[in-house]
Amino acid sequence: MRRLAGLAAALLLASCVDGPPARLPPAPVAYGTAIVVDGQPVPLDPTDPARTRIGNFTYAGGLALTSQQTSRLGGLSDLKVTPDGRLTALGDQSDLLEAQIVLDGQGRLSGLSQARITALKEVTGADLYAGGQEEYDSEGVVRLADGTLIATFEQHDRVLAFPADGGLPRAAPAPQTAYKHNKGMEAAMAAPEAGPDAYRVGLENTGQLFLCRLSTRCVPDGQVDLEGSELVGMDALPGGGRAYLFRSYSPLIGNVIRLRLTDRGGRTIDVLEIRRPLTVDNIEGVAAVAQAAGRVRFYLVSDDNFGSFEGHKTDQRTLLLAFDWTRK
Template sequence: MRAAVGALLLAALAACAPIAELPSAPVPYGPAIAIRGAPVPMEPADPTRERLGNFTYAGGLHITSDQTSRLHGLSDLKVWPDGRFLAQGDQSDVVEGRLVLDVRGRLAGVTDAHMHALKDADGLELYAKGQKEFDAEGVAELPNGDRLVSFEQHDRILLYPRDGSIPRQAAMPTVRFKNNDAMEALATDPATGPDAYRVGVEETGEVYACRLSASCVLAGKVALDSGAGLVAMERMPGGRWAYLLRSYSAVRGNVVRLRITDSDGTVVDEVELAKPLTVDNLEGLGVVAGPGRRVRFYLVSDDNFGMYNGLPTDQRTLLLAFDWSPP
């Protein structure tokens, strides 16, 4: 019985889906922070290994900061060709900065980082309103600079205008979501229109096409393996889409799949990240077109603030890069 209870406790500690508990005391928010990045190999037992099928490891970092206690819980990521990035924390923190590449073009660090807290329409920080209100999961930036953020528990999508004016509700799928298994994936869809975006549902894999000027309609469904959820997606060059699927089991731990499909949903390629590779609760996905037909993917993990049910875990905030060459 003791062995069985111990196994269940270990599984609970490592589980990645629940939202971290609120810290017991206020924590500082700073406009600028220094982020340290400790290099991590793709496979700790073989640091020279860099290939996974058509994917090449392009560097990875375990990121931390001594200047804030809020650099945790990163649930989504967007990256631009000039290195600018935007990361959304699941306690409504926003991290912005630039990625640093070495002479080989591999991920080497983070610089010019800034951090702020999302506010509600009443001007109050969402964090102060409690877990049901601040549970942000997806982020997207429209061509005009306005941003969209999707939330779970209190399911909604808020539009944050570029000019800093108060946020307002944006169109969302009119379906009933399972608590804490809802709108994890969010991405703009500029090929459809400047106000177009897509929303992916974690539990079902359903993808909805939305516009600020119209309602959301079901556009397709991503096939999910048993126990997996759709946690991120992003449009790729040529009309393709990239999807991040995540699952957890006590036997294998975190298992993350990066899937590439054509516009009609046909799977083009897929890669699995699981032990003994470097992996954690990867939830955010950024896509950058490279030279030729190469595409770079950036993945970020949500460490749940290193806590689960009030007990510490060994989760980390990882930022990993992979280059993909079409087969």
Template sequence: MNGLRLGLVLALTAGMLTHCGRKPPPPLPVAPVKAGPEIALQTRPVPLDASDPTRTTLEGFVFAGGLEITSAETSRLHGLSDLAIAADGGLVAVTDDGDLFQARLVLDAGGRLVGLTDGKLEGLKGPDGQALQGKDRGDAEGLAMLANGDRLVSFERDHRVWLYPAAGGPPRPAPKPATVFPYNEGMEALAAYPAAGPDAYLVGGEEGETWLCRVSAACQALAPQQGPDFTWGLTAMTAFNGPAIVTFHRGFDPIRGWRGILRFVADPLTPAAKQIQIASLHLDGTTTRDNYEGVALGTSPSGATRIYLISDDGGLPNQRTLLLAFDWTPPPAPPPLPKKTPKRPVRKR
């Protein structure tokens, strides 16, 4: 009900009550109209393990807090598909409906994730400067932040990669793999890859296909990053410590529900047979699970590698928008093997 219509209703009500000889009640407060994209966020803590809320470790990773995220001020805070975390704690994510979500992480004195503030939700713009309309145009799946501040966003259905300049302005097309993707199984994973150059990025298809691309050059195919079997899909990637990357695969079946595997891979540019898996984390069983589609890395206050996972609830009542944090410290390198002293030849007398 707009302000003019509400005013007329209140005036007519007051007139009728006055005519009957009774004093009219005070007018109802009118909710203020939002002047910008800011939204209030509600968060609820979630445990690592629903069967044991005190559990804090899993396969060498330390659980650093988890949140269920909602907002009473919008019906569009759903379908978060990928995220990036800035050094100052700023969070940026993209959604299946073509929105850009921003917030700020709240950590407690021990560095654990305990909340989100400063929520913002606004539509991603197209080359015409207008917000994207409809899921076919707005189904954003991957997000990558280049060193110069430019943002790359990959879309499926209408498969494309767009570059959003750091200085603002409309997006422009960026190179994408020269392949044909299924309608709803496109470029799920996207990651800046500075080890190959300041404008380099990795693209991953849901079936595990992987490409190295550059803003200034075409994409080239790499060895695939595949899950345990064909029921698992690649949903996220991010760079880690030089040539290494982190991948995330999700699986689903009606019996076990959603499952996930996080992997640290030493070098995605090497052939598949020579790739080394540094560490892995499995979200299964009684751990807090959902349709995780985004992964981002940071540094915890203690200096450990901080991993953030975000889930896509699909706008469904039986799923949730979750943000989980884990800390991981790489094991120390093994000591170098002692040098063998060459044996001196024995001289015969």
């Protein structure tokens, strides 16, 4: 009772003080409802906030994403972005984030608007999350030209195709290969040059690539050199090249992220490496967006594991970083 009385007295005192009333946090919202995403700007280099370049890559802004309306804004394992800035990101607990990227007057990343989180369904209509970690561990995301959403899964290694109208998914072709537990189809990208229903997937622990089509099956499609890392994301570049995202971690060094760009023939044309003291986290997703004058904007997203890893609390964040690159 004394705690309640004290609260009432505090509220009465606050009402007598000049100035606007304190803003209350937005009320929690249900799945599928619009949410407000807060974006706290982060520098490329906390030790040198004026720094904006890593080799041929120019930092185009970065944000630490949070929301007071949901606890589900986290665990983002992959993303894709359309030329008009529509973002689709997949959380590793089968949550789908859709939003509009907001740029400032200089074209730098400044926020997200029109954001919405949706719980993905199983083919039966049940929430994937309800099936437990073996069933909901979603990793790679692809948006085909007709709006079909392709999602890849680890642990129960499979691919689901979600129709553009938001209906229930169907099982889609997945590589018929041996998977290492929790090290499966981490990377995915559309492959329109092979057909409107085509997509590629890459295995995290081996770098093996497969070309799949909804209308047929998956076939081997080469292998990317991991160079001691893990393949966690990929996307297409203009002209037939590709962007491969690799991650490694050690307690002494922390996360090391490498974005390797290759030409149509698979030759490396540039590499972006992010490690301490630069702003870095458990980055797992990449989207490449063609810009004017041959420039490419890369968006990178990190998986914060919802603030916990193997039962221990972490200081991981959900980061969205942007880099601009022009081939020299």
